[in-house]
Amino acid sequence: MTESHYDLLVIGSGPAGESAALNAVKHDQRVAIVEQQRWVGGACTHQGTVPSKALRHTVRQVMRFNRNQIFRDLGDPRTLTFPRLLTAADDVIKRQVTMRSKFYQRNRIEVIIGRAHFVDAHTLAVSHEGREHRLTADQIVIATGSRPYRPENIDFYHPRVYDSDTILKMSHTPRKILIYGAGVIGCEYASIFSGLGIKVELINTRDRLLEFLDDEISDALSYHLRNLGVMIRDREEYREVKASDRGVEVTLESGKRLRGDALLWCNGRTGNTDQLDLDAVGLQADHRGQLEVDEHYETSVEGIFAAGDVIGWPSLASAAYDQGRSAAASARGKENCRFVDDVPTGIYTLPEISSVGATERELTQARVPYEVGRALFKDTARAQISGETVGMLKLLFHVETLEILGIHCFGAEAAEIVHIGQAIMKQRGEGNSLRYFITTTFNYPTMAEAYRTAALNGINRL
Known part of the structure; x- marks a missing residue:
């Protein structure tokens, strides 16, 4: 058994682990990262964000081809099988792994393949191919991510039953798929499958889709998913799942x-903490396998930090990058670090959704006097040129100060468009004002000019 010592050890090479390791090494620390998968990147690269968004992009391209009359003159509409679609995602994953591997090589961060578990607060045992060696460090960052939650009464080993990880290995194209759970992942895959022409039934356990969104945006998502042919069943819970060679039957309550x-x-989803031997250091995960941290991303055990999906909300790759960087900064003794609590949402349905700030419901409940400015994409030249006319930009602002309180976007490139407004919201004092969009000249034709249209629409309501 060999033993090596580091300034910082990171468990997991997803967004949180990668950013923690890079931040530490840039400050002249000796760093190693432990990854149990064969390749770096974590679930974000191999099972989550990257492959699902690559699938969505390809489906979106096919849908645009099929509805454009100019392309119809070149040939008949195209269909894709799901396995063929996966090859596009595989290509992106390979490029991501190559790029991220170079990050570690260039910065001389040692990548250790194996499964890690705690021996004590400064020691990890790493097992790989029947061998075990120990690593010690002054500080440790847990960035092990999460995995799909699997109820015990459902046979996930049956070839017709999938979760969001195993769906990427589906070797056939179903005529009809049932999706249980209408959160972000469920809605995104409902868009992907319906875009392929597959019948989809989306079972939602809540009153409406994605309840954390502004109500108007949630309603728009429901409408457009139904327009794609998705059958949405709200307020339903499963009682039993039966799978056979002939198909799957879900009995609802x-x-x-x-x-x-x-x-x-x-x-x-469940945090990946069950194999870390947390008891050895006096740590305990909650019922979802997640760890609690303070404003410095430190757990209840001094010198052990955690970041990314393993700590729960917001469980986004974008947040995980910043959390990992902050955890590494705290681990080396920096007194002030950014605690990530103002993350924009990016939901890659068809069309996509993005928002930042308060919703109308939240402002109404808080008795904040606000007004609304809207710009419909169908009225912008850029959307008409691109053919992406579905959607809108919605600004919520204070009626007295004109401070931007919330930005909600539904439509093509929403996750890009939202950052323009986010930049203004981050300004202090009079810098955060609806007037910025009225007094600024935007390129024409662009989707960005929707901000000027929405701002004028809103100011005219006062």
Whole structure:
């Protein structure tokens, strides 16, 4: 058994682990990262964000081809099988792994493949191919991410039952798929499958889709998913799942029986902490396998930090990068670090959604006097040129100070567009004002000019 010592050890090479390791090495610390998968990148690269967004992009391209009359003159509409679609995602994953591997090589960060568990607060045992060696460090960052939650009464080993990880290995194209769970992942895959022409039944356990969104945006998502042919079933819970060679049957508590060729389970995630031997250091995860941290991303054990999905909300790759960087800064003794609590949402449905700040419901409940400015994409020249006319930009602002309180965007490139408004919201004092969009000249034709249109629409309501 060998033993090596480091200034910082990071468990997991997803966004949080990568940014923690890079931040530490840039400050002249000796760093190693432990990754249990064969390749670096974590679930974000191999099972989550990257492959699902690559799938969505390809489906979106096919949909644009099929509805454009100019392309119709060149040939018949195109269809893709799901396995063929996966090859596009595989290409992106390979490029991501190559790029991220170079990060570690260039910065001389040692990548150790194996499964890590705690021996004590400064020691990890790493097992790989029957061998075990120990690593010690002054500080440790847990960035092990999360995995899909799997109820015990569902047979996930059946070839017709999938979760958001295993769906990337589906080797056939179902005629109809049942998706249980209408959170972000469920809605994104509902868009992907319906865009392929597959019948989709989306089972939502809540009153409406993505309740954390502004109500108007949630309603728009429901409408457009239904327009793609998705059957949405709200306020439903499963009672039993039966899978056979002939298909899958989901019995709901309401008595309904839904049948399909496959089931995609997208209801909740669990932090990857169960194999870390947390008891050895006196740490305890909650019922979701997640760890609690303070404003410095330090756990209840001094010198052990955590970041990314393993600490829960907001469980976004964008936040994980910043959390990992802050955890590494805290670990080396920096007194002030950024605690990530103002993250924009980016939901890659068809069309996509992005928002930052307060919703109308939140402002109403808080009795904040606000007004609304809207710009419909169908009225912008750029959207008409691109053919992406579905969607809108919505600004919420204070009626007296004109301070921007919330930005909600639904439509093509929403996750890009939202950052223009986010930049203004981050300004202090009079810098955060609706007037910025009225007094600024935007390029024409662009989607960005929707901000000017929305601002004028809102100011005219006062």
